[in-house]
Amino acid sequence: MPILDQFKLTGRRALITGGSRGLGLEMARALGEAGAEVVIAGSDPAHLAAAVTELRAGGVQVESVQADLGMPEAAEEFCRRVLAAYPAIDILINNVGGRRINIPTEELALADWQRIVDLNLTQAFVCTKMIGGAMLPRRWGRVINIASINAFWPGKTMRGRSYETAKAALVMFTKAVAADWAAQGVTVNGIAPGPFLTDANRRWIRERPEFEGEVRAAIPMGRWGEPREIGALALYLASEASSFMTGSVVVLDGGKTLW
Numbered sequence: 001m002p003i004l005d006q007f008k009l010t011g012r013r014a015l016i017t018g019g020s021r022g023l024g025l026e027m028a029r030a031l032g033e034a035g036a037e038v039v040i041a042g043s044d045p046a047h048l049a050a051a052v053t054e055l056r057a058g059g060v061q062v063e064s065v066q067a068d069l070g071m072p073e074a075a076e077e078f079c080r081r082v083l084a085a086y087p088a089i090d091i092l093i094n095n096v097g098g099r100r101i102n103i104p105t106e107e108l109a110l111a112d113w114q115r116i117v118d119l120n121l122t123q124a125f126v127c128t129k130m131i132g133g134a135m136l137p138r139r140w141g142r143v144i145n146i147a148s149i150n151a152f153w154p155g156k157t158m159r160g161r162s163y164e165t166a167k168a169a170l171v172m173f174t175k176a177v178a179a180d181w182a183a184q185g186v187t188v189n190g191i192a193p194g195p196f197l198t199d200a201n202r203r204w205i206r207e208r209p210e211f212e213g214e215v216r217a218a219i220p221m222g223r224w225g226e227p228r229e230i231g232a233l234a235l236y237l238a239s240e241a242s243s244f245m246t247g248s249v250v251v252l253d254g255g256k257t258l259w
């Protein structure tokens, strides 16, 4: 197959959790522009509606499913709904995650720890099990887990450590399931982004404006990542082009982790 044809996703269906904003929206756009039918999930109906309008205006075939994936039981119910509506999903991007608190470990409540672990890890297990598991009988599939460079390096200004711990576990989950499913045509890979300018980081910058310059100074390329810069890597991992890659977690960080 000619090299550029290996990146075409015509006839494939992709589910992107957290596809209504930030990195998820840009990965949805990339896969949709490559020809996939895209299903995006998010918790806020207004964000979903705006993303659908924007993607359709760009010629992307897209549907949306509203769900709060922060609770494992709700994630299971979400997967049942998705599988009923779209029985054949070929590509799953487990992108939902993040953290909205910054509390030191010695003060972090058990419930807050659990909430962050569920949002960054447990829902990815649930979606991989149910949506990824349904790919196995068809003997072709792609699961892409969005981890973080903080799976490998603690964040200097982060507190609580539940985020890094959950992302590190997501990396090992990626590798272990990749080994289990390698002979069955379903690859499982990950992306470990460094700092990207998304709403999540804009919020931290609003709360502490120096954060923007501190991060920029710590990146050899001297700038934050633009969300659209994750699209090509997601497309590679989602397509035939990455046919011999499984269990890899690719760092995408402008060189942040070199220093």
Ligand SMILES: NC(=O)c1ccc[n+]([C@@H]2O[C@H](COP(=O)([O-])OP(=O)(O)OC[C@H]3O[C@@H](n4cnc5c(N)ncnc54)[C@H](OP(=O)(O)O)[C@@H]3O)[C@@H](O)[C@H]2O)c1
Binding pocket: 017, 018, 019, 020, 021, 022, 023, 024, 041, 042, 043, 044, 045, 047, 048, 067, 068, 069, 070, 071, 095, 096, 097, 098, 099, 119, 146, 147, 148, 149, 192, 193, 194, 195, 196, 197, 198, 199, 200, 201
């Ligand atoms: N941005 C970075 O610099 C960076 C760096 C490393 C790793 N990451 C990882 O990359 C992923 C995306 O980050 P981002 O910065 O793009 O985040 P973002 O801008 O905050 O977008 C998050 C997306 O996830 C959805 N979402 C959040 N909580 C949800 C929930 N409980 N249920 C369903 N959907 C939910 C949001 O939908 P709503 O609008 O409905 O809330 C939105 O579509 C995360 O896993 C994050 O940890 C990001």
